[in-house]
Amino acid sequence: MPDVPLSEPVVEVRGLRMAYGANEVLTGVDLRVDAGEVVCLLGPNGAGKTTTIEILEGFRVPSAGEVRVLGEDPARAGEAWRARVGVVLQSWRDHARWTPRRLLTQLGDYYAPYSTPERPRPYEVDWLLRTVGLTEHADRKIGALSGGQRRRLDVAVGIIGRPELLFLDEPTAGFDPQARRDFHDLVHRLSDLEGTTILLTTHDLAEAEKLADRILILTGGRIVADGSADELGRQVAGTAEVRWACGPERFVHPTTDVVAFVRRLFEEHGDELTDLEVRRASLEDTYLTMVQRSESGVPAGPVLEEATR
Numbered sequence: 188m189p190d191v192p193l194s195e196p197v198v199e200v201r202g203l204r205m206a207y208g209a210n211e212v213l214t215g216v217d218l219r220v221d222a223g224e225v226v227c228l229l230g231p232n233g234a235g236k237t238t239t240i241e242i243l244e245g246f247r248v249p250s251a252g253e254v255r256v257l258g259e260d261p262a263r264a265g266e267a268w269r270a271r272v273g274v275v276l277q278s279w280r281d282h283a284r285w286t287p288r289r290l291l292t293q294l295g296d297y298y299a300p301y302s303t304p305e306r307p308r309p310y311e312v313d314w315l316l317r318t319v320g321l322t323e324h325a326d327r328k329i330g331a332l333s334g335g336q337r338r339r340l341d342v343a344v345g346i347i348g349r350p351e352l353l354f355l356d357e358p359t360a361g362f363d364p365q366a367r368r369d370f371h372d373l374v375h376r377l378s379d380l381e382g383t384t385i386l387l388t389t390h391d392l393a394e395a396e397k398l399a400d401r402i403l404i405l406t407g408g409r410i411v412a413d414g415s416a417d418e419l420g421r422q423v424a425g426t427a428e429v430r431w432a433c434g435p436e437r438f439v440h441p442t443t444d445v446v447a448f449v450r451r452l453f454e455e456h457g458d459e460l461t462d463l464e465v466r467r468a469s470l471e472d473t474y475l476t477m478v479q480r481s482e483s484g485v486p487a488g489p490v491l492e493e494a495t496r
């Protein structure tokens with residue numbers, strides 16, 4: 188079970204701004220993550236996802252705004268707070284001469300004083316190595332691991348302390364399909380069985396759709412969309428597209444009422460229909476359209492015609 192009362196947000200951000208010199212990256216980000224949620228932060232390259240996550244982790248001090256994570260300001264929070272937070276950064280390149288077992292054991296020792304009866308810390312190292320698929324490589328030098336194996340170790344490092352809140356910045360970059368699936372299972376396990384709250388970034392929209400209870404889209408310095416994949420789809424996709432064939436001829440028609448349209452199609456053409464397909468806006472269509480609209484200042488509205496044009 189989560190250690191934060193369910194009514195209190197685990198992450199709450201209001202009016203967050205961040206500038207690197209003259210480059211204003213975040214211009215007023217508001218977001219909230221509740222206990223036990225898996226939230227996915229999407230956005231184009233350079234949108235400020237890593238910047239946002241690093242501010243929430245306490246690694247970066249924002250230019251302005253209010254940030255509360257597990258009830259504290261991350262920029263001022265102490266070691267006990269840090270022990271409750273797990274972090275998988277975009278890339279680690281250190282401890283090349285150590286072995287995964289040694290690194291995880293050492294890091295685990297750091298978390299042990301913060302163990303509680305509800306949340307015993309750290310995870311057992313052999314269990315964790317097995318869970319991330321590194322048992323065979325547990326005693327090899329970290330510098331000799333492949334990119335994907337190193338990334339699995341990054342994930343293990345992020346969760347060794349049994350965090351209540353886990354930040355994952357592009358966690359599956361470089362994973363092969365099996366490692367990706369194993370990782371998705373791990374996220375479900377952490378979320379469902381451990382009540383871990385998870386905020387992740389990814390460019391893999393199928394991954395976002397699979398993992399996220401809620402998706403946030405960051406572009407132009409702000410969050411422009413917030414909802415489940417289905418909700419976002421419905422917000423922008425008023426129409427579906429019906430494609431069919433009658434003999435050699437093929438047709439495409441956008442409609443807001445698929446069932447009524449298809450029923451009429453069968454009534455009128457019945458036996459002559461040789462193919463039929465209904466296409467709704469995918470998360471990719473929705474995402475691309477929302478980002479394009481935000482960049483060009485166009486308000487929300489149906490997306491499918493634009494996305495499939």
Ligand SMILES: Nc1ncnc2c1ncn2[C@@H]1O[C@H](COP(=O)(O)OP(=O)(O)OP(=O)(O)O)[C@@H](O)[C@H]1O
Binds near residue numbers: 233
């Ligand atoms: N330390 C820094 N100093 C100056 N500018 C920075 C720094 N870190 C990031 N930036 C700039 O801030 C902007 C946002 O970068 P950030 O890494 O947060 O984006 P992102 O959404 O995570 O991108 P990506 O999807 O490519 O990982 C970019 O224009 C980047 O060049």
